[in-house]
Amino acid sequence: xxxxxxxxxxxxxxxxxxxxxxxxxxxxxxxxxxxxxxxxxxxxxxxxxxxxxxxxxxxxxxxxxxxxxxxxxxxxxxxxxxxxxxxxxxxxxxxxxxxxxxxxxxxxxxxxxxxxxxxxxxxxxxxxxxxxxxxxxxxxxxxxxxxx
Numbered sequence: 001x002x003x004x005x006x007x008x009x010x011x012x013x014x015x016x017x018x019x020x021x022x023x024x025x026x027x028x029x030x031x032x033x034x035x036x037x038x039x040x041x042x043x044x045x046x047x048x049x050x051x052x053x054x055x056x057x058x059x060x061x062x063x064x065x066x067x068x069x070x071x072x073x074x075x076x077x078x079x080x081x082x083x084x085x086x087x088x089x090x091x092x093x094x095x096x097x098x099x100x101x102x103x104x105x106x107x108x109x110x111x112x113x114x115x116x117x118x119x120x121x122x123x124x125x126x127x128x129x130x131x132x133x134x135x136x137x138x139x140x141x142x143x144x145x146x147x148x
Contacts (some may be wrong), residue, residue: 006020007145013074019078019087019090019091020090022090022091022093023094024072024094024095024099025055025060025063025068025071026046026075026091026094026135027091027094027095027099027103028055028058028060028091028103028106029051029055029068029072029075029090029094030070030075030079030084030087030088030091031083031092031104031106031107032051032054032055032091032103032106032107032110033051033075033076033079033089033116034084034085034088034107035071035107035108035110035111036050036089036110036111036114036147037079037084037104038114038118044076046117047114048069048072048076049074050110050113050114050117051072051110052065052068052069052072053108054106054107054110054113055068055072055106056068058102058106075087086092091103094114105141116145120141121147123137124137124141127140
């Protein structure tokens, strides 16, 4: 996995073995984190809740919720230090073609949800600045997303 395009810091993180011997759950978590990433300073707790809720809908995550959250935090902390697409590459190696397709569908759902959440938050801030009544703003936002 380590190639010349990685920074020295990133090489060191990959050399720790964190992205070696991944389980299927680890791989799905890494892919979900990649899908949820944003340059916007979003509340990490909200993203962890979103990813946890999405992963826990899958039978692969028939585990105590605290294990899922711990796994998310473990990889989230490290993925901030590396080019996360390299972590996804490591994750993909442990998945069968069927599981890669399933993880892609999961990532697409997360991207859709996070984009809608980001858009809704942005619209809420905008409506506040425009002094739009909250009920009217919420109704407008709901109607837009229901028709999209």
